[in-house]
Amino acid sequence: MFLTNDEEKILAGEYGETRRKMMEILVGLGKVFGAEELVPISSAQISGASYKTIGKWGLEWLRQLDARVAVPSVLNPIGMPRERWEEMGISREFAEKQTQVINAYRRLGIRLECTCTPYYLGITSYGDHLAWSESSAVAYANSVIGARTNREGGPSALAAAIIGKTPKYGLHIFDNRLPAVAIDVEMPEGRPHAGHYGAIGYRAGKLVGNRIPIFTGMRPNRDQMKALGAAMAATGAVALFHVDGITPEIRVMRQRGLANPAALERITIAADEIEALFTAMPVDAVAIGCPHCSGEQLHTIAYLLAGRKTTKPFFIFAARGVTEANRGAVAAIERTGARVYEDTCMVVSPAMERFGTIMVDSGKAAAYIPNMCGAVARIGTLEECVEAATS
Numbered sequence: 001m002f003l004t005n006d007e008e009k010i011l012a013g014e015y016g017e018t019r020r021k022m023m024e025i026l027v028g029l030g031k032v033f034g035a036e037e038l039v040p041i042s043s044a045q046i047s048g049a050s051y052k053t054i055g056k057w058g059l060e061w062l063r064q065l066d067a068r069v070a071v072p073s074v075l076n077p078i079g080m081p082r083e084r085w086e087e088m089g090i091s092r093e094f095a096e097k098q099t100q101v102i103n104a105y106r107r108l109g110i111r112l113e114c115t116c117t118p119y120y121l122g123i124t125s126y127g128d129h130l131a132w133s134e135s136s137a138v139a140y141a142n143s144v145i146g147a148r149t150n151r152e153g154g155p156s157a158l159a160a161a162i163i164g165k166t167p168k169y170g171l172h173i174f175d176n177r178l179p180a181v182a183i184d185v186e187m188p189e190g191r192p193h194a195g196h197y198g199a200i201g202y203r204a205g206k207l208v209g210n211r212i213p214i215f216t217g218m219r220p221n222r223d224q225m226k227a228l229g230a231a232m233a234a235t236g237a238v239a240l241f242h243v244d245g246i247t248p249e250i251r252v253m254r255q256r257g258l259a260n261p262a263a264l265e266r267i268t269i270a271a272d273e274i275e276a277l278f279t280a281m282p283v284d285a286v287a288i289g290c291p292h293c294s295g296e297q298l299h300t301i302a303y304l305l306a307g308r309k310t311t312k313p314f315f316i317f318a319a320r321g322v323t324e325a326n327r328g329a330v331a332a333i334e335r336t337g338a339r340v341y342e343d344t345c346m347v348v349s350p351a352m353e354r355f356g357t358i359m360v361d362s363g364k365a366a367a368y369i370p371n372m373c374g375a376v377a378r379i380g381t382l383e384e385c386v387e388a389a390t391s
């Protein structure tokens, strides 16, 4: 693997022990995956931020690092809202540990935005190379924005953040981004909702595994593609998908005579396979925002809740930057009894473990909640979630 003089010096420890270790991680990864060089990145998103997932050993590892990040870097959701943890039912003991994790990242110069939707924070655009680690963020960046990132682990994303570069292999290379399988979707009747796209992704991920799919027969908006990619990344290992005529890179590929869906293996997802995932059952709580809500979603929730009061716990999750830009919608939602929380999510927070059945509008949450929270998950559309939370 080719290294510049400066990169060699970092590897030799001339810029400190932490940078040496971080370079060692990147070079090790690059060698395993056959990278020829490192490529500069424009931002990093680092998982391993919830104390629930990293525990005391992860915290100790973070504490001994001594360097600053070289590019704008944010965190994945942590286990609690930074200020409102008590209100969410988090124990003081957990809150103290979680705060220590946050402080360890703060020392490294990482922005204390804890979100799986860093693309709402203006830190990437088409063609950028990134080192992002949360699977839905990776799918969105690659597919909807047309940026380039592999699905990094927490340590490799942190190493890339500190060095400002990542090994150039996998999805950093155009030829590795071509679709391998075409999926025809028969959409259910009526106006499709993000919940439907979450259900399609839930099914599609199981069918394609880690292959790159191209979808035909649908015209999702950005929030719907967010739901689609998140679910596919959860039930499969999809880090990039294309939607014919919609996602940015597929146009470039088609102009070059590449990626014709008619030439690929084809899979059909029927409308009744999608509808079958929407099962009716009583729920104890409702949670929206997996991945974290966009501003538009917050406004839609506020609109659907107008004139209602919640009858059971109703959690909505969004990035701090998004709630701050949509304070009116957040206030309107909270007047109904629902709660909008920043920094955390329904899967990584221990607060959700007290419920037996949770209703979500997300295929990813439906896939993760049973294992991560020990609860049954039910998928609904956003309208059904609001109805369940207020009736």
Ligand code: F3S
Binding pocket: 076, 077, 116, 134, 136, 230, 289, 290, 291, 292, 317, 345, 346, 347, 348, 364, 365, 368
């Ligand atoms: Fe984000 Fe948590 Fe879902 S990290 S994608 S809200 S599981």
